[in-house]
Amino acid sequence: MAERVTFASSTGPQLAGIIDEPAGEVRGWGLFVHGFTLGKDSPAAARICKQLASEGIGMLRYDNLGLGDSEGDWGDGSFTVKVADTVFAAELMAARGTPVSLVAGHSWGGAAAIAAAPEIPDARAVVTACAPFDPSHAEHHYDDLVDQVLESGNAVWQVGGKRLNLKRGMVEDVRAADLAHRIPELGLPLLVMHSPTDNTVGIDNASEIFRAARHPRSFVSLEGSNHLLTRPGQAQRAARIISAWADPYLTPA
Secondary structure (H helix, E strand, C coil), X not given: CEEEEEEECCCCCEEEEEEECCCCCCCEEEEEEXXXXXXXCCXXXXXXXXXXXXXXXXXXXXXXXXXXXXXXXXXXXXXXXXXXXXXXXXXXXXXXXXXXXXXXXXXXXXXHHHHHHHHCCCCCEEXXXXXXXXXXXXXXHCHHXXXXXXXXXXXXEEECXXXXXXXXXXXXXXXXXXXXXXXXXXXXXEEEEECCCCCCCCHHHHHHHHHHCCCCEEXXXXXXXCCXXXXXXXXXXXXXXXXXXXXXXXXXX
């Protein structure tokens, strides 16, 4: 069972989300942050959240600015905006009486989850899957457009069947984003999951995140998985790992 919701972003436009309701006994509630240009219906987001819901953990997944069913222009977003919108999403959950204990994110969303979690009062644990240590890693995807964007202010980026506006403000914000100081100050249990054969965000990123984190911290290898967790059973397996690991930190509401 899923509930569709909307909430105002930190920049004004309405963002669209889906709450995958827990099946059976409610163990707790969480929030999932998708990757750079993906969305709430991407395989990693949808399959992980549905699997967690089937195991009693309700999850909110939402589309970032200008993606999926959300309003606005993707190019007006940034790492700073993504982090702020993640906090706003958690506020929606708290307002409906289902505060999130678990903050999870895939790829770039994993970096945002680390940055946002300390600003979410009810957060008790954080999970990253295939996340970069440095959010500016995303620039590798559009590096051939960077000079044009910095010179003219914007460029159209064709990616994953989408036409996105890449704007100077986003490029500069992503370059300035820093997790190196945020990870040691996280103050929450952290689970780092990554595939050793991830060709998009290399396994060395997981090593850097894990080394920077303080205990309690855990690492699980998603061997055999690709970066997007699209192969059969990959996302569900990741969800089962999250479900077991997060159990001590869940707060039923």
